[in-house]
Amino acid sequence: MRAFYRVLYSDVLLAWRQGSISLVVAFLFIALTLVPFGVGPELALLKRLAPGLLWVVIVLALLLSLDRLFQSDAEDGGFDQLMLSAQPLELLVLAKLIAHYISLIIPLSLVLPLAGLLVNIDIKALWPLILSVLVAGPALCALGAIGSALSVSVRRAGLLTALIVMPLYVPVLLFGANATQTALLGNGTIAFDAIAILAAMSVAAILLAPVAISAALRGLSE
Amino acid sequence: MRIQKTDWLHYYANPHRFMRLAQRLFYPLWVVAILTLLYGLYLSFQAPPDYQQGETVRIMFVHVPAAWMALFGYSFIAFVSILALIFRHPLGHLAARAAAPIGACFTLVALITGALWGQPMWGTWWVWDARLTSVLVLFFIYIGYISLWRAIESPEKASRAAAILAIVGFINVPIIKFSVDWWNTLHQPASVSRFARPAIHPDILYPLLMMGVAFMVLFFALLITRMQVEILNQRARRRLGGGV
Numbered sequence: 158m159r160a161f162y163r164v165l166y167s168d169v170l171l172a173w174r175q176g177s178i179s180l181v182v183a184f185l186f187i188a189l190t191l192v193p194f195g196v197g198p199e200l201a202l203l204k205r206l207a208p209g210l211l212w213v214v215i216v217l218a219l220l221l222s223l224d225r226l227f228q229s230d231a232e233d234g235g236f237d238q239l240m241l242s243a244q245p246l247e248l249l250v251l252a253k254l255i256a257h258y259i260s261l262i263i264p265l266s267l268v269l270p271l272a273g274l275l276v277n278i279d280i281k282a283l284w285p286l287i288l289s290v291l292v293a294g295p296a297l298c299a300l301g302a303i304g305s306a307l308s309v310s311v312r313r314a315g316l317l318t319a320l321i322v323m324p325l326y327v328p329v330l331l332f333g334a335n336a337t338q339t340a341l342l343g344n345g346t347i348a349f350d351a352i353a354i355l356a357a358m359s360v361a362a363i364l365l366a367p368v369a370i371s372a373a374l375r376g377l378s379e
Numbered sequence: 380m381r382i383q384k385t386d387w388l389h390y391y392a393n394p395h396r397f398m399r400l401a402q403r404l405f406y407p408l409w410v411v412a413i414l415t416l417l418y419g420l421y422l423s424f425q426a427p428p429d430y431q432q433g434e435t436v437r438i439m440f441v442h443v444p445a446a447w448m449a450l451f452g453y454s455f456i457a458f459v460s461i462l463a464l465i466f467r468h469p470l471g472h473l474a475a476r477a478a479a480p481i482g483a484c485f486t487l488v489a490l491i492t493g494a495l496w497g498q499p500m501w502g503t504w505w506v507w508d509a510r511l512t513s514v515l516v517l518f519f520i521y522i523g524y525i526s527l528w529r530a531i532e533s534p535e536k537a538s539r540a541a542a543i544l545a546i547v548g549f550i551n552v553p554i555i556k557f558s559v560d561w562w563n564t565l566h567q568p569a570s571v572s573r574f575a576r577p578a579i580h581p582d583i584l585y586p587l588l589m590m591g592v593a594f595m596v597l598f599f600a601l602l603i604t605r606m607q608v609e610i611l612n613q614r615a616r617r618r619l620g621g622g623v
Contacts, residue, residue: 324520
């Protein structure tokens with residue numbers, strides 16, 4: 158178990174020190190700033206689009222962060238260390254997933270109130286939005302990590318990873334945006350059915366993804 | 380009994396033996412594919428026009444079998460990928476790789492004929508109908524799968540990564556289908572997807588099934604051709620000493 162915490166701790170620390178957290182947060186704001194230039198500054202329109210926009214931008218931000226997830230470990234030999242470890246690889250991969258969640262999803266959800274202001278989000282939809290992002294986060298991280306692990310032997314894999322992962326994100330995005338939309342229309346009621354499905358997806362993804370990721374990573378060293 | 384079965388499986392792991400089998404199947408498959416396709420097309424034009432949709436209903440005879448093959452193609456890829464991973468069977472990877480562009484083409488045909496059919500029926504080329512949307516996502520999954528094959532240089536690494544992706548995608552396809560259905564019924568209830576669907580008349584069902592059979596045989600004819608080409612390519616590459 159010590160190895161598990163070690164990987165978790167060092168990955169979060171690395172994300173913090175390398176500034177990838179601030180990069181993703183900055184991306185969120187810049188991408189949102191582009192929206193009013195594209196669709197016009199009408200506040201009523203933005204209010205209607207806000208939940209969906211925020212969800213799409215969060216997913217894009219996550220996609221951009223994916224290539225760092227395994228790439229640096231593959232380059233500096235970190236994987237060989239993980240593979241040689243006495244712990245099962247699946248467990249260490251799980252630690253990396255949790256670290257990814259802590260260092261990306263949580264900061265993103267913390268700045269959501271501020272980012273929501275840019276697109277005039279209804280305060281009523283804010284809490285359901287943050288809740289849905291937090292609940293869907295494990296699924297987003299796990300599915301993204303699968304794509305990242307599969308394309309780790311490709312140089313400049315960013316676009317390829319996005320191509321692989323985006324179809325897998327469709328269900329999460331659907332239910333996530335729907336949960337927020339329901340909150341917006343229904344005076345802040347939380348759509349528990351959508352949240353429950355998101356939670357189910359997260360549980361399934363976090364259980365199955367480490368197996369797929371480990372299988373992919375073992376293939377690299379063969 | 381079990382040993383015999385795996386023996387049969389491994390008998391064709393040798394590309395030479397497989398090539399002999401493939402050459403024996405090549406002409407019969409293509410002849411049957413072309414004949415059934417011609418007969419199916421003939422039947423499709425013989426079928427009576429629909430009283431509501433007129434002649435455009437004939438698009439269905441291409442559209443529906445193509446959609447069947449889109450799903451079949453992906454299931455086939457996932458199935459042989461599982462076999463390839465479990466038995467470490469090189470032919471499984473080869474079949475999966477050869478099937479991917481065929482399946483993607485059938486998916487594209489389903490999408491394009493869907494748009495051509497949708498234009499006169501719904502007055503627009505594209506609607507975010509649940510079925511169309513999930514077929515579109517399936518097409519993207521095919522594209523991602525093919526791109527992964529092409530991006531990884533080492534064939535061993537590529538085949539393993541692609542097989543894992545095929546299985547992950549296969550688990551996801553029903554989830555996508557279910558969630559898109561749920562999303563669509565929420566957004567636009569009872570407009571497009573709920574055609575009052577009359578029971579299919581035999582006049583229409585028979586050509587449809589014929590085209591289905593034709594597409595299925597065509598799939599395997601194309602598959603075996605592509606697999607032969609791939610094996611010949613590998614041989615040529617080996618003979619040229621790793622070049623090409």
